Amino acid sequence: MSPLRFSILCSFFSLACGGSGSVDDDTSTDPGDGCPDNEVLFESTVWEPVLSQQCLVCHGGGGVAEDSRFQLKREGEGSDWLRQNMNMVETLAWEEEDGVSLLLLKPTNLHSEGHGGAEVITPNSEAYSALSFYTAWVRGELDSCDASAGDACEEDVLGPRLLRRLTHTAYDNTVYDLLGVSSDYGVSFAADNVVDGFFNNAEALTVTGLLADQYRDAAENIAAQAITFHLDTLLTCDPVEEGQAYCAAAFIRDLGGRAFRRPLTEEELSLYWTIWDTVAVEDGFAQGLQWTLTALLQSPHFLYRMELGTLNTEENSFALSDWEVATQLSYLFWDTMPDAALFSRAASGELHTDEQIQEEVLRMLADPRANRVMDGFVAQWLHLDRLIKVPKIMQVYPDLTFSIRGQMLRETQKLASTLMSNKGTLSDLLQSDYSYMSDDLAMYYGLPAGEGAADSEGFRRVELQGTPYGGLLAQGSLLTTFARPDSSSPVHRGVLIRERILCQELPPPPPNLEIKPPEMDPDKTTREQYAQHSSDPACADCHERIDPIGFGFEHFDGAGVYREMDGTHEIDDSGEVVKAGSASGTFEGVQDLSQLLSGTDEVEGCYVKMWMTYATGLHEQEVTQCATGLIQKNADASGMALAHPIEGLTELRHFRQRLGDVEESNGPAGGGDVVDLGRYSTMDDSKYPKLETEGGGTGSEGVMFELVEVSRWGTGYCADGYVTNNSDSDVTWEVSDTIEGSISSIWNANKRESGDLTYFTGVSWNGSLAPGAATSFGFCADI
């Protein structure tokens, strides 16, 4: 840039500063409008949080963009480095293309000539908001110098109306609660798109061709299983006594209403009844229901949970229906469809005031199913969902079996969930001196097994005082996920703290910078191998934020186990957190790091921010930023309760109302009165095949028996057997069938073989079935 051009821009800036009343050559003086001086404002709003982190690495001396016009000085590079940087940035703020400042166009890669480093800041991000604020401030377009997002939303803002496709786990939970059918179809569907680590982003969850086919296949199988084995519990009337047409309509009204999480409209009932009618004429009552259910399970009203509402023209917003609020609550806290109590409150119109909602929040948080919300959150927040698949070398870590990996994840989930239900705080989680482990897992860590009673998964509380373990950051799940296949990794662990605990996104390495991991040298400690990161200035800008944190974890190997030595070397686990506000400081080891981070605004704000992303399904939108600020501000003085962010969310207007263009219309019409079935009760049933009383399977009188293959591989398969007592009296059951191959394991039943047949009888607790009762057993066989 020519000097002439620079001076012209400077004069523009002076005019602008005059306009905003903040020009002052003496930067140490408060200009008198309550605003900090320019350099302080520049440093706090854009330099420290954005430019020093995202831009300096390329635009600093020696960086790959050092030949571009935009040059930044490093901290302390000359006495005037901050002011020089401010002038440079102000220059850029004034330049524009099509009315938009280059300070916004360049880092977002939206400039017509692009940006050498591609997109380093996303529109809508906090970094972008900071740059927008600063641009407007420089250009004199603001009356206030207050850039704080929290203060900008004393009246909390509303988010968009949404269709939120069920996550794969919510699909399985919902199928079970709706039909009594255990489903692992959802978790085997094609992987969903992930946004900022979370698998429930409303925009990213769509139905692609592959998924639509998987929904179809799952719906057909689940419907067959439900109608075959659970029909008695699903029917609300007797088709022989009350008529097939009528009974099918009642089935659709009742089950359909639960599947759609709101009453069906008369038209919807009629459409689904037509499917039943078409099939039932050919293949009978039950087949008709099976295909009706197959359709319900592929309906958008089942697959998406609606947050659409009804237009309130006075407030120019959409008010969510009581049914939609019930659905939000159940999926937020329990990851499944509403229970009978929620449906009942919605039906009586008692689920839209703050008090009504808070009553339900208390009830739901006290329910054991509330563990699901924390289990899901902690796995995605800390990327622990990757643990099961993270590559590890068997020869280096022979004890790290898949079972141990799974137990490590459960350990962290149980610790967080139990603390949440005991009203624990984030600091309690970071510094807990106990954990929950199976005896195997305790042995894996080299710890004595816990002494109390084991839970249903075999986990006990293990006291950790006096051991190197303790606290969230020293959990095996996290230490194993964030490490290399055959060794620890200060970089992976440091990045985790920066990005997920402090919410500071790190820029990708600039192009053309040769990225070399340390060469493995047995004569050096891991710490020494990473020394180049701090000696090479091109690396140091980022790695000074990363490695000194990661070194603090060096007493834990790449599979989460404490080690006294790094090979033959002593371990130095001292570290430092820099450029993290009140969370900055030096520390010795993980426990000390946990203490340093606990209770800081940075860490608690990040925790709330992560929750808002997870709980709303929205990423870095005005509503989540605003909610984060408000909820952090409202936290109890005694600390950030683990449940505070979700409780806080349910108190916001967004939980009951949505923004919308008035051009848009109301959500689906359902949710009114329950449809009258009168017209179905008088229909002639004679066109349908006559119903026969079921029962008489292969086995005891009145017992129905069905075998379903659940998996198969080259040399074997597994199957489930379903037994239902359709007689009027108690039955001690025995069933039989021809079984392929030889049974290698069996559970919940005993077997005997005679001729070509294998006979199954129940075990102590399921050998006798009351009228109408059902049970199941399973086995695997070699072929």
Added chain:
Amino acid sequence: MSDILSQEFMDTAVLFFCFRLGLSLTFATLNMVFGGSMSRWSRRKFLYSAGAAAVAGPFFNVLQQRAHAAELGAAKRLVIFFSPNGTIPQLHWPTGNASSWSFGAGTAFEPLSPIKDDLLVLKGLDFYNATNHEGGMSCMLTGNGGASDTNKGMSIDQYVASTLSAGMRFPSLTLGAWTSPWGGSIQTRMSYSGVGSFVTPDDNPSNVYQRMFGDVGASEADKQKLRERRLSVIDLVRDELKTLHSGLGSAEQHKLDIHLDAIRDVENSLTASSGLCEPPSPPDALNLADYENFPDIVRSQIDLGTQALACGMTNVVTLQMTHTVSPVAFSWLGVNDGHHSLSHSADTDASGTANYIQCERWFSEQFLYLVNRLQALSDPMTGGSLMDDTLVLWAQEMGDGRLHVCTDVPFIVAGNAGGYFSTGRFLDFGGIYHNRLLVSVANALGFDINTFGDPDGGTGALEELR
């Protein structure tokens, strides 16, 4: 579709089935069945237009479009193979000039020597306006095209799929191995159905097998009944989606548009030919969470993808081996560090570079296996090798991985695409954008276009490939 055509189609299908079983049917017999001599195109039309009537329209248009463009190729099938994390240049590239060249001993592509004469190894291709892992992954098959460009943001495989596979069971089969441990994102997806819309690869061979052969064994009457019921469910769901669509804002409407497209794909696959071959035995059920099963998953996916081509179930297959930044450790080769970590080995790091190249040679072996299988399988229409009319492209997302650059990105074409390309050559383009390679691929498959992706990435095909 008329009932008569349907019946004829069934007969044809049965004949081809017998043919594939090796019964002594000759082409003369086939031609009699078809009623005299037939051009290649009409045979194809006859077979594949037997699907839903709706697909006939666009298909005929494509025929016309092909007919008047003499410079276009007539390859029928596209297979794209992907492996990640870039090159160590001196250990990847062959040496020599276009006609006299060789793979150096111990280098990454050396395992391809047995098919050297069938290859075009392409050097000096850069990505337009893209750097680093993510930029490379999204640009690789799209050329960074937007909604207003030729490809409308689609990747090359999706751009050609609906036409090449018109009337077939699957527009494309997007298969993968270990693509999704981190979920779907710009890092883990390479196929796009539109701007920013990923096509999800199927990482589970057992699931792929079920999709391909799940209905085999049922009687024709039962199949027909099942098809009708499935279609009636689809009709109902489509009506619901459309009703819901009308009152929403544009973002949510877009979501339902994607769903409507998906429903149409399912509908097409229900109404299309179920394929022309006997199902092979199913792949072994594998623990997909155990990366040590990676080689078996890769092998199964290649087997299933090539089988789908041989069965006439689709004409477009993608095989995505993990994803950019993949941490998979090739422990079966005795390599203990992750693939991405190793990709950053400096030239001075003898052990790191040796390990990385060992992994890269393993990918070459998989590519060789893929090509060999296509050579061995028969084209259900011509009886010749599948490879005769198939264009196979090995694509990668970066050049030198240590520098995170998308310059000098390696591409390898296998097969002459029905005589359209002159193979057996090593070509260095010296730094032009790879958009023109994507144009060449489209041209070879009969698509009359001049640009692919962002038009600033270049106009016209790479004539040097002919």
